[in-house]
Amino acid sequence: MRESYDPGLCARCENMRRITSDRGSVFLFCNLSKTDPRFPKYPRLPVLQCDGFRPLQPQESDAKPD
Numbered sequence: 001m002r003e004s005y006d007p008g009l010c011a012r013c014e015n016m017r018r019i020t021s022d023r024g025s026v027f028l029f030c031n032l033s034k035t036d037p038r039f040p041k042y043p044r045l046p047v048l049q050c051d052g053f054r055p056l057q058p059q060e061s062d063a064k065p066d
């Protein structure tokens with residue numbers, strides 16, 4: 001399944017895990033849901049505001065050498 005929409009904050013959040021079903025559908029799973037009931041496993045998208053949002057950190061491979 002193509003993502004033809006903007007999922008909002010989840011797309012840029014450290015707590016998001018992308019899950020692909022056997023049929024190829026893509027779901028965004030919120031890892032915070034495992035420990036905090038305020039967060040649904042599969043948030044209704046797009047998420048525009050979220051107390052658990054943690055911006056993705058740049059990958060080491062993205063870092064520029066000194």
Ligand code: SF4
Pocket residue numbers: 009010013014015016017029030031032039043047050051052053054
């Ligand atoms: S913490 Fe919020 S923004 Fe991050 S994945 Fe969960 S619902 Fe999305």
